[in-house]
Amino acid sequence: LEINNLGTVPTLVDDDVTLTESTAMALYLGEKYGPTNLTLSPMDPDYGLFVNWLHRSDATLTFPLTLVLRYSQHEPEERKNPQIVEDYTKWFLSRLRCVETALENRQYLCADRFTVADISIGFSLVFAESLGLADSFKPNTVRYVTRLKQRPAFQRAYNL
Numbered sequence: 001l002e003i004n005n006l007g008t009v010p011t012l013v014d015d016d017v018t019l020t021e022s023t024a025m026a027l028y029l030g031e032k033y034g035p036t037n038l039t040l041s042p043m044d045p046d047y048g049l050f051v052n053w054l055h056r057s058d059a060t061l062t063f064p065l066t067l068v069l070r071y072s073q074h075e076p077e078e079r080k081n082p083q084i085v086e087d088y089t090k091w092f093l094s095r096l097r098c099v100e101t102a103l104e105n106r107q108y109l110c111a112d113r114f115t116v117a118d119i120s121i122g123f124s125l126v127f128a129e130s131l132g133l134a135d136s137f138k139p140n141t142v143r144y145v146t147r148l149k150q151r152p153a154f155q156r157a158y159n160l
Contacts, residue, residue: 022123023054026116038116046110050117053109057120060095064088065127072131092128093136099125103140107147114151122148126158 004011004020012019012028019025030039040050067088071081099121102109109117125145128134137145148154 021058023058023116023120026119027054030116037113038119040111040115044111049110050115053117054120056098057117057124060098061092061121061124062127064092064095065124065131068092068131068133089133092133096128096137096141099144100138100140103144107144118148122154 001007003013004018006020008020010020010022010025012025014028014032017028019028027039030036040047044050065088068085071079071084071088075081099109106112108114109121122145125137125141126149128137129145134142134145149158
């Protein structure tokens with residue numbers, strides 16, 4: 001709490017900057033310490049798509065998963081709530097259609113390359129897998145998450 005008064009992880013401290021949102025951290029690091037192919041400039045034709053995916057990852061995809069996790073595993077037995085778990089699982093899966101559609105003719109979400117957007121959306125998908133939702137993924141999403149997990153950097157990070 002001394003570092004992050006929200007009491008959440010992760011938290012990134014870089015000199016006098018403290019960030020508490022994971023997607024913001026990835027974008028911040030890429031832009032501050034780049035150049036890198038992981039970010040897009042505002043002049044890139046896919047920049048709007050890139051920024052939208054970054055915000056969609058946390059607000060649209062990860063948020064309902066946090067409620068599924070909380071009310072299926074973290075609450076005391078008397079506060080667990082199967083209705084919330086069911087409702088927010090449906091919410092997540094309905095929102096996941098955007099990923100399935102976006103990957104119809106693409107390997108990655110934007111700019112024809114792996115970017116921070118893929119890291120952020122990939123997190124949501126791996127999180128969903130950890131909650132047992134992978135059986136509901138459609139074919140494009142399955143191929144995508146499999147491709148992301150085959151990346152050597154993913155394997156190194158995931159096996160820490």
